[in-house]
Every structure is written in C-alpha cells, then in structure tokens.
Amino acid sequence: MKDFDLNLARVFVLLYETGSVTAAADTLHVTQPTVSYSLGKLRRHFGDELFRRTGRGLAPTADARRLYEPLRRALAEIDGAARQAEDFDPGSMSGRFTLALTDLGEATLLPRLLAAARTRAPGVSFTIRPLDVDEAEGQLRRGDLDAFVATPVLFPQQIVRIPLFRERYVGMVAADHPRVRGDSVTLTDLAAEQHATVFGPSGHITPRAVLASHGLLDQVALEVTRLSILPYVLEQTDLIAIVPEYVGEVFTAxxxxxxxxxxxxTEPIEVALYARHESSRSPAQRWLVRFMSEVLGEQVSSAQLPPWSSGRQPTGRREPA
Incomplete structure (x- = not known):
C-alpha cells in the first residue's frame, strides 16, 4: 500500500456511493476524465474491475463491496482528525442546497428552517423538491439532492439516517363536527364515522395501517395523495383523519x-434526516447537516390536546459514524 494515493480511496468511496463518474467529479470539483483516470488506477491496483456499467449507473463488484466499508471508515477517521469546522462559514459565504420534503415538511418544517437560516446564514438559499421515497436515495447518491427528510426507515449502506424527533398520531376533525364533540374519540366513534386518508409516494402509511388493524378501511370515504389537503377537506365535511400531532397543530392555526x-x-413515528456519509460531503453539506439536525431536531410543544403518557419525546439524536 505504500504507493496507494489516499485520493484514490476518496474516488472509490464516491463512485461506490453515487454510482456515477459525473456525481463523483462534481463532489471532488474535478473533471470527469480525472475520475475515470483514477478509476483505471484503482482497477490496476486491486486487480479487479470494481464497477460495471449498468442502465442505472455503476454497479460495484464483489471485491468493491468488500473494500467499501473499511475504506469509508478510514476516510471518515482521517477527515475527522484533519477537517476544520470553519471550512464553510455560513455567516459570510453563500450556498444553494437542494432538499426533498413531503408536502407536510414544506408546510411545517421548512418555515422553521428558513427562519433560522435567514438569521444564521443569510447567504444560503434552498431549492425544494417533492419527496419520492422510492427515488430519494438514488437522487442523494447522484448529487441531485443534498439531503431529504422522511418518516420511513431506510438503512441503505451508502447514506446515513439521522433521527430528528418522534411524533405521535391524533385524530383531526372539523371544529364544528356534528358528532365528535369532546377532546377524544372511542373506537365505536371511529367505526361510526367516515375517514379521509393518504395514499401516495410520501411514505406516510401508518394512518391506513391503523385503520386496517381495526377493520376500518371500509370506512375510508376519501383517499388523497397529500396530507396537506386534509384540513381543507375536513373543515368543510364531517370526515375524520389520523395525522401526526405536530402537523395537526400547525393545521389548527x-x-x-x-x-x-x-x-x-400508535407506534410513534420518527422523523429523520438522510444525507451522504460525512466523508463524502462537501464542507457546505457538512454544515447543512449540522444546521438541519439542530433546527429541526428541537423539541416542539404540544398545545392543542391535554397531556398524556405517550407524548412526543426527543430522540437524543446523534449522527451515525
């Protein structure tokens, strides 16, 4: 290994995580031919093809899969020892980040994020894309996204999951609902009412699962693709919906x-931030992940319902190594 260039390890890790010469070159701020040349050196050094071209990008060989984790860990340790926290100064530098959020994330989390950014990082701007949980991982690896926030638990090897906060579920009805009068409902009440629920690419599947577990799917009178449409529907009808509590609090306002x-x-949902491994992030992306973890992971209060034992709890978040 005395002739092995550490930069080759970084190229290898980025190629593995992005599956793209273009994305790796963009992250390293070098040309695509430079990355291709480095890949050639890697192949000669390890005596293996390492990556094969497919219709979905570069696919790692068995040897590449064996090499990835030790090389990624080594780079992370070296970066942790050598990196300066001031690589990206949010107070004086500009940057544009592309995030994927659900419609709920845009309505509830994005205002908090922007309010903090306007104060702490005035030169930073954001582009928001709709979250598709089936595509987000690939978009993150290719560099099309800098981060995304989601409730489904994803544990792909190439990206990390950083818990932000946990959420319980509540019911939501029109303020003047003709039958649901108090601050709680019984199972008999739920069985007597018709429901609105969500089915779509955002990955919010728990409300339908809860209804199914109690034999109430036949009571669903409306399915929509976005949770953000529910308050408009409920305030004009006598339907009931199951929603995350913090989201519901925003809607009541x-x-x-x-x-x-x-x-x-109900099993609490955990809202999490997804990003590349730290060793594969640019200095600006490292700041972004710290910033989003801090701002979005803050405890949020519950003011609409009386307290109960299973209320929202912080996760004691930490970023995986």
Whole structure:
C-alpha cells in the first residue's frame, strides 16, 4: 500500500456511493476524465474491475463491496482528525442546497428552517423538491439532492439516517363536527364515522395501517395523495383523519379544525434526516447537516390536546459514524 494515493480511496468511496463518474467529479470539483483516470488506477491496483456499467449507473463488484466499508471508515477517521469546522462559514459565504420534503415538511418544517437560516446564514438559499421515497436515495447518491427528510426507515449502506424527533398520531376533525364533540374519540366513534386518508409516494402509511388493524378501511370515504389537503377537506365535511400531532397543530392555526385523542396507542413515528456519509460531503453539506439536525431536531410543544403518557419525546439524536 505504500504507493496507494489516499485520493484514490476518496474516488472509490464516491463512485461506490453515487454510482456515477459525473456525481463523483462534481463532489471532488474535478473533471470527469480525472475520475475515470483514477478509476483505471484503482482497477490496476486491486486487480479487479470494481464497477460495471449498468442502465442505472455503476454497479460495484464483489471485491468493491468488500473494500467499501473499511475504506469509508478510514476516510471518515482521517477527515475527522484533519477537517476544520470553519471550512464553510455560513455567516459570510453563500450556498444553494437542494432538499426533498413531503408536502407536510414544506408546510411545517421548512418555515422553521428558513427562519433560522435567514438569521444564521443569510447567504444560503434552498431549492425544494417533492419527496419520492422510492427515488430519494438514488437522487442523494447522484448529487441531485443534498439531503431529504422522511418518516420511513431506510438503512441503505451508502447514506446515513439521522433521527430528528418522534411524533405521535391524533385524530383531526372539523371544529364544528356534528358528532365528535369532546377532546377524544372511542373506537365505536371511529367505526361510526367516515375517514379521509393518504395514499401516495410520501411514505406516510401508518394512518391506513391503523385503520386496517381495526377493520376500518371500509370506512375510508376519501383517499388523497397529500396530507396537506386534509384540513381543507375536513373543515368543510364531517370526515375524520389520523395525522401526526405536530402537523395537526400547525393545521389548527390556519383552518377550522381541531385535534382529538385516539382510543389506542400508535407506534410513534420518527422523523429523520438522510444525507451522504460525512466523508463524502462537501464542507457546505457538512454544515447543512449540522444546521438541519439542530433546527429541526428541537423539541416542539404540544398545545392543542391535554397531556398524556405517550407524548412526543426527543430522540437524543446523534449522527451515525
């Protein structure tokens, strides 16, 4: 290994995580021929093809899969020892980041993120894309996204999951609902009412799963693709919907809806930030992940319902190594 260039390890890790010569070159701020030349040196050094071209990009060979984790860990340790936290100064430098959020994320999390950024990083701007959980991982690896926020638990090897906060579910109805009067509903109440729910690419599947577990899917009168449409529907109808509590609190501030306690405990959802491994991020992306973890991971209060034992709890978040 005395003739092995550390930069080759970084090229290898980026090629593995992005599956793209173009994305690796963009991250390293070099030309594509430079990355291709480095790949050639890697192949000669290890005596293996390492990556094969497919219709979806570069696919690693068995030897490449064996090499990836030790090389990634080594780079992370070296970067941790050598990197200066001031590589990206948000107070004086500009940067544009592309994030993927659900419609709920845009309505509830994005305002908090922007408010903090306007104060702490006035030169930073954002482009927001709709989250498609089936495509987001590939978009992140290719460099089309800098980060995304999602509730589904994804553990691909090439990216990291950073928990932000946990959320419980509540019911939401029109403020003047003709039958649901108190601050809670019974299972009999839910069975007697018709429901609105969401089915789509955002990955918010728990409300439908809860209804299915109690034999209430036949009571679904409306399916929409976005949770953000529900308050508009509910304030004009007698339907009921199951929503994350913090999202519901945001909706009650702008719509004629209110929240009610459900008659059963639901598994809390965990909202998480997804990003590349730290060793594969640019200095600006490292700042972005720290910033988003801090701002979006803050405890949020619950003001609409009386407290109960399973309320929202912080996750004690930390970024995986």
């Amino acid at each position: 702008s719509h004629q809806v209110r929240l009610v306690r459900l008659p059963f405990e």
